[in-house]
Amino acid sequence: MSRIAYVNGRYLPMRAAKVHVEDRGYQFGDGVYEVCEVRGGRLIDERRHLDRLKRSLAELRIRLPMSPAALGIVLREVIAENRIGYGIVYLQVTRGVARRDHAFPTPEVHPSVVVTARALNSARNEALAAAGIAVVSVPDNRWGRVDIKTIGLLPNVLARQAAIERGARDAWFVDKDGTVTEGASSNAWIVTQAGTIVTRPADDAILRGITRTVVLEAIKTLGLAVEERAFTLEEAYAAREAFVTAASQIVLPVVRIDGRPIGDGKPGPVATALRREFHRHAETGRA
């Protein structure tokens, strides 16, 4: 079965799904995106993802291309067309197509919208979570507004590639003060030797992950100790546990950072419990 993508009002087979060469997303990275988990054919946390999309668009002064309800219909249609049971759906909105000029087009053009979906292998993801992942640290050399989910991801691309070349799966960005900001495509967490869960506050230095928000709710419901504060790489090396969160992988234990085992070098009970609890706290949409 050919994969189907939504491109500016049409549902097309992947090979026919094309955008204009002067799309500002292509030329300037002038756009934003969202990735949502699909589970049992249903969208997870649609409302929170679309709220964040609205915020990202507003920060860049890109018009909302259609109502959140209409976007939700497109997301569900792409999930259904591609018969995704378990996987992810990707939504990208750019400022639109215009003759190349850095300044915003005048008159304003209609934003471009692309939606794709793909199945993930549940058994493979569970095996990854059961084994835990290795991460490496890299300098955080990104711009000052990484709280906006823009498609301009070059530092993240290079960080992830560096991780793979060093035998790891993800990279953790470290700022000039030696504190961990976040993963290349995830939020970063540790559990201290005293058992406190620590993650960086959602300021301009990180993306406010939807998974992060839901995990914080789960932590509070479970009555676990949590602190939203910056933590250093040294603290992470000495942590009892570490883990990352992202919509595509929920909670993934980190068992090695820069080649050093974390805790006993195995996935810890806190990360494992939060992974198990996550969907009790996330919002599951209709099929």
Ligand code: PLP
């Ligand atoms: N931080 C970065 C840089 C990301 O790219 C992502 C997800 O892609 C996240 C954090 C996690 O966000 P979410 O939980 O909404 O997927």
